[in-house]
Amino acid sequence: xxxxxxxxxxxxxxxxxxxxxxxxxxxxxxxxxxxxxxxxxxxxxxxxxxxxxxxxxxxxxxxxxxxxxxxxxxxxxxxxxxxxxxxxxxxxxxxxxxxxxxxxxxxxxxxxxxxxxxxxxxxxxxxxxxxxxxxxxxxxxxxxxxxxxxxxxxxxxxxxxxxxxxxxxxxxxxxxxxxxxxxxxxxxxxxxxxxxxxxxxxxxxxxxxxxxxxxxxxxxxxxxxxxxxxxxxxxxxxxxxxxxxxxxxxxxxxxxxxxxxxxxxxxxxxxxxxxxxxxxxxxxxxxxxxxxxxxxxxxxxxxxxxxxxxxxxxxxxxxxxxxxxxxxxxxxxxxxxxxxxxxxxxxxxxxxxxxxxxxxxxxxxxxxxxxxxxxxxxxxxxxxxxxxxxxxxxxxxxxxxxxxxxxxxxxxxxxxxxxxxxxxxxxxxxxxxxxxxxxxxxxxxxxxxxxxxxxxxxxxxxxxxxxxxxxxxxxxxxxxxxxxxxxxxxxxxxxxxxxxxxxxxxxxxxxx
Ligand code: XMP
Numbered sequence: 211x212x213x214x215x216x217x218x219x220x221x222x223x224x225x226x227x228x229x230x231x232x233x234x235x236x237x238x239x240x241x242x243x244x245x246x247x248x249x250x251x252x253x254x255x256x257x258x259x260x261x262x263x264x265x266x267x268x269x270x271x272x273x274x275x276x277x278x279x280x281x282x283x284x285x286x287x288x289x290x291x292x293x294x295x296x297x298x299x300x301x302x303x304x305x306x307x308x309x310x311x312x313x314x315x316x317x318x319x320x321x322x323x324x325x326x327x328x329x330x331x332x333x334x335x336x337x338x339x340x341x342x343x344x345x346x347x348x349x350x351x352x353x354x355x356x357x358x359x360x361x362x363x364x365x366x367x368x369x370x371x372x373x374x375x376x377x378x379x380x381x382x383x384x385x386x387x388x389x390x391x392x393x394x395x396x397x398x399x400x401x402x403x404x405x406x407x408x409x410x411x412x413x414x415x416x417x418x419x420x421x422x423x424x425x426x427x428x429x430x431x432x433x434x435x436x437x438x439x440x441x442x443x444x445x446x447x448x449x450x451x452x453x454x455x456x457x458x459x460x461x462x463x464x465x466x467x468x469x470x471x472x473x474x475x476x477x478x479x480x481x482x483x484x485x486x487x488x489x490x491x492x493x494x495x496x497x498x499x500x501x502x503x504x505x506x507x508x509x510x511x512x513x514x515x516x517x518x519x520x521x522x523x524x525x526x527x528x529x530x531x532x533x534x535x536x537x538x539x540x541x542x543x544x545x546x547x548x549x550x551x552x553x554x555x556x557x558x559x560x561x562x563x564x565x566x567x568x569x570x571x572x573x574x575x576x577x578x579x580x581x582x583x584x585x586x587x588x589x590x591x592x593x594x595x596x597x598x599x600x601x602x603x604x605x606x607x608x609x610x611x612x613x614x615x616x617x618x619x620x621x622x623x624x625x626x627x628x629x630x631x632x633x634x635x636x637x638x639x640x641x642x643x644x645x646x647x648x649x650x651x652x653x654x655x656x657x658x659x660x661x662x663x664x665x666x667x668x669x670x671x672x673x674x675x676x677x678x679x680x681x682x683x684x685x686x687x688x689x690x691x692x693x694x695x696x697x698x699x700x701x702x703x704x705x706x707x708x709x710x711x712x713x714x715x716x717x718x719x720x721x722x
Pocket of ligand 1: 599602677718
């Protein structure tokens, strides 16, 4: 059985970041619901358990809890922030509500530079984010670190290998946080590490071959990184028995279908089938303005096209998709976990109930940057791996209001200008996504001596690690100014360009 660490989820975004860091240390880990029972956990045989942070307060009624028997399993446990507070509460420590929420950088004084803090004597910069704090640790625990305002910044019961930290070792603002996590994983929990992409490919190829046997798989390719990597992985596992289907759904970026054709019939050949279903999608979207309705229509139409293509190639029992780990966690949370659904991403939420295919989702344990690593390991070209994420519903969620052929053409033109000018900027490598959005309003302008009444394009550029949170990019004025001038001068039907300066949360990356 492979070595793994269980991260109990008390707030998805916290759990995901912890999980990424643990995997970066070469230890495979999985996020489990916070109410997993001790017997379920025993059956999975983790090496250690991490309790994530979360937005709730253990001093309030109805806060997410955990099976207290987990502390009796003899497994090493590390509670982070909320996880520390819950550990203290469950094991009989005392907690106090803070007068003010402490949020931001702090410096802790390490009292015991052993175990969790091995090699980390003295003062450490950390990132704190909490309202409550532990005023007295449970019996058997000692204080391992403190700050002037937080007596228990870290605590531990060395005998039972149960630890808690009030700060967040998983964020970059805790510069030595990874060393703390490594101390827990390797020195305390005895993990051996060594989880890597090469190993992942071998396991995934084996799993695909076992599942598919001599069957056929179709793989919906969207032009984005994830589905391309899925296709490459399936190609490695079953060769010609996988058909990658790239559907031109009428809401692609300009020139996209050609680029896909060039790459996957040229430098990285795959069994590729390009289907032009643009009219079918645009007809289905006619008159629809509700964002969720658009997503559902697109999800359904994709499946109709896949069904038809599967029949055309003589049948396929499986449909492969590029679902990633955060999608799975988000949809799991939507079913009653500690955080809410924001949008139904079509490759998880929008599939019809009567799907005729069995789904294969070989990336469902990976984060986005891990998918790029996987693609690199499979020898895929950087031009595909470095592509910005593009939503399955395409430009339909960037055309606010009704999607028409005319609107698609305007947005494709405007988007191409954004891409070209952004790619010329030397900060482009740090941009997660940059794109144009067509707004459903018209404004007055003047061109020459003519009054115009035309469309507005919003430009959005964000930085992000995994799409869960994002900051708007401080694109230099001269780049913005070239984007604006080119769109207004070169794209018919647009007389105004605005720049979106909102971060996620509270906004989302896409406008719909
Ligand atoms: P939001 O807008 O939720 O987007 O902040 C987060 C990331 O997900 C992409 N996105 C989607 N991807 N189907 C997809 O495959 C969808 O329906 C969808 N909606 C948003 C978005 O581009 C961003 O990278």
